Amino acid sequence: MHLLIEAIGFGVASGAVLALGAVGFTLQFGISNVLNITYGSLMTLAAFLGAFLLGLGLNVWLVMALGGLLIGVASVALNRGLLSPLIRRGLQPFGLIIVTVSAGIVVQYMIVAVAGPSTVAYGNLSGATLHFLGWTLTTAQVVILVVALVLMVGLHILLTRTQLGRAMRATSSNRTLARSCGIATTRIGDIAWFLSGTFCGMAGIALAITVESFDFTLGSVVLIPIIAAAVLGGVGQPYGAMVGGLVVGIVSQVSAAYWSPSYENVVALAMLIVMLLVRPRGLFGANSSSRKLLA
Amino acid sequence: MPTSSDSGGRETPALAVQNLVAGYGDFAVVDGVSLEVPVGKVVAVAGPNGAGKSTLLKAMLGIARVMSGKVLLDGQDVTSAPLEKLARLGVGYVPQLDDVFDSLKVLENLEMGGYLCNRVERQRRIERVLQVFPQLQAKLHRYAETLSGGERKMTAIARVLMLDPKILVLDEPTASLTPELSRVVLEEQVRPLSAMGTSVLLVEQKAVAALAIADWAYLLVRGRVEVSAPAAEVLSDPNMREIFLGRAAAEVAARSVDAE
Numbered sequence: 001m002h003l004l005i006e007a008i009g010f011g012v013a014s015g016a017v018l019a020l021g022a023v024g025f026t027l028q029f030g031i032s033n034v035l036n037i038t039y040g041s042l043m044t045l046a047a048f049l050g051a052f053l054l055g056l057g058l059n060v061w062l063v064m065a066l067g068g069l070l071i072g073v074a075s076v077a078l079n080r081g082l083l084s085p086l087i088r089r090g091l092q093p094f095g096l097i098i099v100t101v102s103a104g105i106v107v108q109y110m111i112v113a114v115a116g117p118s119t120v121a122y123g124n125l126s127g128a129t130l131h132f133l134g135w136t137l138t139t140a141q142v143v144i145l146v147v148a149l150v151l152m153v154g155l156h157i158l159l160t161r162t163q164l165g166r167a168m169r170a171t172s173s174n175r176t177l178a179r180s181c182g183i184a185t186t187r188i189g190d191i192a193w194f195l196s197g198t199f200c201g202m203a204g205i206a207l208a209i210t211v212e213s214f215d216f217t218l219g220s221v222v223l224i225p226i227i228a229a230a231v232l233g234g235v236g237q238p239y240g241a242m243v244g245g246l247v248v249g250i251v252s253q254v255s256a257a258y259w260s261p262s263y264e265n266v267v268a269l270a271m272l273i274v275m276l277l278v279r280p281r282g283l284f285g286a287n288s289s290s291r292k293l294l295a
Numbered sequence: 296m297p298t299s300s301d302s303g304g305r306e307t308p309a310l311a312v313q314n315l316v317a318g319y320g321d322f323a324v325v326d327g328v329s330l331e332v333p334v335g336k337v338v339a340v341a342g343p344n345g346a347g348k349s350t351l352l353k354a355m356l357g358i359a360r361v362m363s364g365k366v367l368l369d370g371q372d373v374t375s376a377p378l379e380k381l382a383r384l385g386v387g388y389v390p391q392l393d394d395v396f397d398s399l400k401v402l403e404n405l406e407m408g409g410y411l412c413n414r415v416e417r418q419r420r421i422e423r424v425l426q427v428f429p430q431l432q433a434k435l436h437r438y439a440e441t442l443s444g445g446e447r448k449m450t451a452i453a454r455v456l457m458l459d460p461k462i463l464v465l466d467e468p469t470a471s472l473t474p475e476l477s478r479v480v481l482e483e484q485v486r487p488l489s490a491m492g493t494s495v496l497l498v499e500q501k502a503v504a505a506l507a508i509a510d511w512a513y514l515l516v517r518g519r520v521e522v523s524a525p526a527a528e529v530l531s532d533p534n535m536r537e538i539f540l541g542r543a544a545a546e547v548a549a550r551s552v553d554a555e
Contacts, residue, residue, distance in 0.1 A: 163410065166399065170407045173396040176358065180390075181458065182382035182411040 002134065007257035008250055009135025015249020016141075016148040017206045021222065022229035022241035023152060024199025028075070030172045030236035031192035034083055035093070037100040039200055040223030041107035042078075046071045046204030047218050048111055051120050060125050060209065061143065068202035075197025076190050078103065084189075104220070111216050121213040144206045151199065152242050159238070168192060172236065225252065225265055228272045234282030243283060248272075307370045309334045309462045309494035310355070310386075315364035317354030323362060324350040326518035332462065333510075337486065337495040339526060341502040341539055342515035348498040349391060351515065352466050356381060356388055368462070383411060387460030391467040391498075394451035397440035401431055401450050404439055408457025417457070424453040427484070444471045452484055462494045469501055477501055481508045502540050506530050514539050 025039055046067045053063040086099060127139030137145075159165035171178045171188045178185050207222060208214055229248045233240020248268045255267035275282070308331040318324040324347045332338045342348050353359035355366050357377050366374045368384055378388070396404050405424065409417035425432050428449050434442065439450055448468060455463060465485065469477035481497075486508040489495055499505030506512055509526035522529075522538055529535040 163406070166403050166406060167410060169399060170396045170403075173398045174393050176378065177390065177393060177396060178407070179378040180356075180382055180388040181407045181454070182379050183407070184379055 003257055004254065005134040006136060007254045009133070009137055010257075011250030011253035012135075012246060013137055013141040013145060013249070014210070014253060015246035016145045017203055017210065017245075018222075018225055018229050018249050019242045019245025020148045020151065020199050020206060021203035021226040022233070022245045023155065023238050024196040024203065025226055026230040026233070026236055026241040027155070027199070027238055028192055028196030029230070030238070031168060032079070032083075032189055033093070034079075034087075035097050035100065036078075036083075036196075037097060037223070038078060038104040038107060039100075039196075039226070040219035040221075041104040041111075042071050042074060042197065042200050043204030043207065043219035043222065044111060044214075044216055045074065045107060045219075046201035047208035047214055048115050048120065048216075049201075050205040050208055051115075051122060054122060060122070060140075061147075064147070064202055064205045064209075067205045068198040068200075071201025071204065072194040072197035075193045075200065079189065079193045108216050108220065115216070117216060119213040119215045120208075122208055125209050140209050144210065147202070147206070151202070152238075155195075155238060164188075164191070225268055228268055232272055232275055232282055237282070240283050306334060308332055308367075309369060310496060311365075311367040312351075312355060313365040313367065315351070315354060315366065316362040317350060317359050317364070318362065319350075319359060324359075324518055325354055327364070328515070328518070328520055329364075330513050330520065330523070332494045332496045334494055335489050335492050336510040337489045337497060337508055338511045338513070339502070339505040339509035340496070340498045340513045340515055341500070341505060344500070346515040347518040348515055349466055350518075352388075352464055352496070352498055356386070356464065382458060385458070385461035387455035387458045387463045389451050389455050389463075389465045389468060391470050395439040395442075395447050395454065398438065400436050400438055401442070402435040404450050404454045405435075405457050408454035411458065420457050420459065424456045427456065428453045445473075445476045448472060448476075448480060449484075452480070456488075460493060462496065463488060465495065465497045467498055467500060469499065469504065474501075474504075477504050481505065503530075506539070512539065 021039075021043065025036070028034070028036060049070060050063050050067045053066060054060065058066070082099065082103060083096060086096065091099070125140055130137055130139060130142055157165075159169060167178065167183045168188055168191065170181070171183060171185045175185050178188075204219060207218065211218075225248050226245075229244035230241045231244070232247060233242070233244030251271055252264035252268045256264040259267070310332040312328055312330050315325055315328045316323050326347075328347075328351055330338070330340070340348055340351065350359050354361050357375050361375050364374070365372055366376075368381070368386065371384075373381060373384065381388075396407060399407065402421075405421050406417060409420050412420065430446070431449060431453055434446060439447065442450060448471070452468070468485065469480055472480060481504050485495060485497065489510075497505055497509065506526045506529055512522070512524055512526040512529050513520050514522040522535065524535060529539050
């Protein structure tokens with residue numbers, strides 16, 4: 001029983017990072033309908049940027065915030081510079097996926113070209129070990145958990161309480177109708193890509209803080225459980241992605257504790273397939289066929 | 296309602312289309328259409344399926360591709376202007392399908408309709424449209440996807456009124472409604488708008504109902520204007536009626552006009 005409680009604690013901590021990543025992933029998909037596989041490489045880029053900024057002597061949490069903002073800008077640039085022009089020229093969704101896969105590989109090898117293929121470590125930033133509710137977590141894990149929680153509450157307030165957030169949901173629900181109300185949907189798209197990139201960058205740096213070391217494959221490895229979390233929650237559903245992240249995190253850690261750490265992703269993905277067989281739209285997927293950013 | 300006049304003293308139409316050729320890719324669905332919507336009038340565009348009615352509206356609204364011709368709003372050239380700019384210029388649009396934000400609550404739909412105004416003005420307009428559609432009051436916190444067909448259309452029209460449009464473009468507003476609800480929407484919701492100074496361009500397959508509330512009528516066939524005449528004249532002239540409505544529908548319409 002003690003092992004189970006401990007594993008759930010680890011699961012919540014790693015799930016918070018997955019949830020951050022999954023929320024960013026699904027937020028952007030909900031607005032732009034582009035399945036952005038470059039997301040994983042942008043997480044890796046964030047982790048390497050974090051290493052560079054830490055090397056300048058900056059505080060780790062400031063680095064996480066800065067990394068998030070920089071990846072937010074990179075994400076807008078990816079959309080404006082590459083994807084939007086291709087969409088305007090009529091490229092279909094499958095073609096777009098291939099483009100984002102390719103762009104991801106290019107970014108990944110640009111990182112290798114600049115930083116080299118060897119592993120990088122932030123050093124020990126874990127802080128003191130904390131015990132509560134039977135969980136044993138590091139200070140860093142708790143801070144990441146709190147940051148993830150604050151960001152998600154912030155996103156909830158943005159989407160439901162502000163005119164900007166409602167305009168984002170309106171754009172996701174029906175872009176032409178949103179335009180007919182005077183909503184500048186291109187600007188709304190930019191904001192969604194920026195927020196998505198910010199979540200992506202912060203998740204990348206949070207991940208780098210919690211692992212001993214990482215290399216240029218960091219993002220591509222974690223992208224699978226992130227997509228799993230997003231799909232589990234219902235694609236385009238930020239709240240679904242939050243819960244999906246936690247579920248994938250907890251299931252992975254519990255299976256790692258009782259079975260083998262090498263199977264943690266396998267169990268999460270098997271669970272995803274079973275879940276989709278039972279409920280194809282995911283936990284929080286809308287009843288109608290339309291993709292939407294429900295709040 | 297501000298109006299302006301050209302040098303000849305003739306009032307500038309709220310909306311005018313001149314020799315519009317438009318369609319998708321290289322295929323012209325609308326083939327040289329000209330029409331006018333005078334200020335404060337209801338203009339109906341009727342025509343069989345595939346005549347190009349919806350494409351005409353979409354081309355006017357910058358959604359379908361304009362190959363040649365002009366769209367003038369209060370005399371200003373707005374050909375191919377983006378839809379969001381037209382909204383800022385006072386053009387309200389209710390599409391035939393997907394006319395509400397399904398995943399938003401009714402109140403949020405109204406708030407999006409008033410996206411361009413400030414919070415105080417938005418609240419004032421919400422109160423105003425709820426006086427027009429008191430039935431929506433009880434549904435404000437329902438998601439639009441849970442509404443009935445009639446409630447959806449009411450929400451769609453209430454949303455577009457939040458824009459306080461100078462010109463309202465309605466694409467088959469009664470398509471999914473029962474005959475009784477169609478009459479209510481057209482006579483009780485659309486017609487009074489023109490009395491308040493809003494100009495209305497209405498595309499309808501249910502031509503009798505549309506003509507009954509319209510000032511002027513255009514018949515579109517295969518992308519061209521076949522007939523342009525006062526709506527009352529079309530309804531009272533058996534030949535015109537038959538051209539607009541087809542023989543069977545014309546007979547039904549004749550009976551209803553005679554009964555009045």
